[in-house]
Amino acid sequence: MTDDRKATLVHISGRVQGVSFRVWTRKQAQRLGLTGWVRNEDDGSVTALIAGPDGAVATMLKQFWDGPIGASVSRVDTEPAPAGELPSEFIIRH
Template identity: 65%
Template sequence: MRQICKQRRMEAAVQGERKAMLVRISGRVQGVSFRIWTLEEAERLGLSGWVRNEADGSVKALIAGPETAVSAMLARFWKGPRGASVSGVVSESADPDQASAGFRITG
């Protein structure tokens, strides 16, 4: 167990600190390809996690990766794809281990 923790710390130091955020994006974000755009942007940044539509009309995403990439994605959420009109981006810290490898659309 100690060896695994030490290895993870060394990997984090090499790759930059790994961070995860659970994000809710509100506004006109459904029906404008927001999930596909999020998938493409997350892959460009090397993030893992997921994105899905919520019943209240918002989009929810879990993004995880190097701190700089997570910060860049949070900023990109404010713009969104063409046709989107983002009125809010609310994020909270999450456990990076909750994000599986790769990025996917879950709903």
């Protein structure tokens, strides 16, 4: 991964399951040219690993606060993620 790219692990809380949050995330990530994955968690939250150019990652982090219609996001927590073993596309994990 070059210096202008980064990987971020994101944990999104609120009403984020049952509103197509994962499908919406994949669509937004693909539009921004990001790679990574998104999955539902047992506690009702969603976790995503997003990787790509700094500007695209920053845009996606802002978009997480809106989410799809029907979502109500209460928290978006982030932490740097290692760049190793990233998917070559953006996938939904089950």
